Amino acid sequence: MEDYLKIAKNGLWDNNQALVALLGLCPLLAVTNNIVNAIGLGLATTFVLIASNTTVSIFRHHISKEVRIPIFVLLIAAFVTIVELLMQSYFYDLYLILGIFVPLIVTNCAILGRAEAFASKNSWDKSALDGLMMGLGFSLVLIILGAMRELVGGGTLFAQSSLLLGTLGESLSISVVDDYQGTLLAILPPGAFIGLGLIVAVKNFIDLKKP
Amino acid sequence: MRQVIYALVLGIGAHYYFFGWGVFLQIVLAVAVAIAVESTFLRIRKFPIKPAISDGSAILTAVLLAISIPSIAPWWLVVLGVSFAIVFGKQLYGGLGNNPFNPAMLGYGFLLISYPLQMSTWASEFLSLPQTLNVIFNSSPVDALSGATRLDTLKTQLALGKTTDEIELYSVAQMWINAGFLLGGLYLMIRQVIMWHIPTAFIMGVVVMASILSLSNHQFYIPPQNHLILGATMLGAFFIATDPISASTTPKGRLIYGFLIGVLVVIIRTFGGYPDGVAFAVLLMNIAVPLIDYYTQPRVFGQ
Secondary structure, three states, rough: OOHHHHHHHHHHHHHHOOOOOOOOOHHHHHHHOOOOHHHHHHHHHHHHHHHHHHHHHHHHOOOOOOHHHHHHHHHHHHHHHHHHHHHHHHOOHHHHHHHHOOHHHHHOOHHHHHHHHHOOOOOOHHHHHHHHHHHHHHHHHHHHHHHHHHHHHHHOOOOOOHHHHOOHHHOOOEEOOOOOOOHHHOOOOOOOOOOHHHHHHHHHHHHHHHH | OOOOHHHHHHHHHHHHHHHEEEHHHHHHHHHHHHHHHHHHHHHOOOOOOEEEEEEEEEEEHHHHHHHHOOOOOOOHHHHHHHHHHHOOOOHHHHOOOOOOHHHHHHHHHHHHHHHHHHHHHEEOOEOHHHHHHHHHHHHHOHHHHHHHEEHHHHHHOOOOOOOOOOOOOHHHHHHHHHHHHHHHHHHHHOOOOOOOOHHHHHHHHHHHHHHHHHHHOOOOOOOHHHHHHOOHHHHHHHHOOOOOOOOOOOOOOHHHHHHHHHHHHHHHHHHHHOOOOOHHHHHHHHHHHHHHHHHHHOOOOOO
């Protein structure tokens, strides 16, 4: 039990892929201009992480050491294709917005990193949990960054929720500040870097405060 | 730092003569915000507050930013800009002496990218104190009293296909403002507050690049003499590029640094999306400073 708790804490906080390992920054910085995009990409990444971690772990004794990286990539690519096709059929508008960043999940170093560093050495149940926790930790950062950028950039939260939830989502959209002119910088790439830097700083600050 | 602020008086005076009280209001507001933000941040960082405020660096940053933005900009613009400049441009890097970028220009760049509309609406005539107060704090409509700068207009006109012979290349107000900053800059040079390298090289860069463009096709490109008296050329050359912290530190490096800023200013003005290029040119060359310094180390005597 203690092992599992440790895996969870590792994925969500201590070894958070976005804040500590600083992996997978390309999609992290590119699609976080609002919460809905962030949730979409976070869910997709989490699904791929769980699936690839589990499969890699199950087949870890049959994969020869010399060619393990290409095989991991093939496995990850297969799951990304599944996610891409699913999104294309159920969330077509969101799929169009995320665009190239869905297929690019294949090259997300966080996923390959977990396959190599964890799943190829541990049992399948631990690997699945590790995938889930790493994915959730990554999604959490995506969502916080998305919320920050959306709020500062346009004064809204959960805009375009209908892309994810259909008609139910339309009522979710909140306009926090009325008559807000918008701060373009937060929506543009520099805003993503500044925002991520601030989140990393807050995390380090909290870690330093702890004895 | 205090000498630099005194030297700005002539340019600010010219600004007042043509566009009214706005410039003073912006400066007062900016300085107040700068002192407040700087002391708050120093208190959080548990640093002594008094020496950092009395060295005048935060005040200079605020003054430079205040005279760079339109004098009729709404009050929140200057508050945001100065806060960004002090917090993100200076304190987060570790305070005075550690910032790789010119804080005032970082604040200006932030404002220009985020609020392009407010940042390109300039006063077009002398505004009295009540008028200015109304515009800055009530954000009352100012269409009749405002417009784009001469550089901005020139660019739009050239993009529409007009040639330089057909349009007004000249602005009396901007010429006098630039002259004011030139005189103030020369005073600083005589008092040896700033070295001659950067301003001279900056102006050379502007003249060389503008001449090349103008000689290649004088109908499409603004001639060099007009580049010198439009926009923020003189302010940039003498007061912004010479910031001792973010500029190059070796004599040869200063020449390269200033010259390339001048070249970039003309390139950004001519081909870029924004009307003036001084801020982005300075920021771009700030990034290059470590490289320039590395390759222009003077040889130690005797080696």
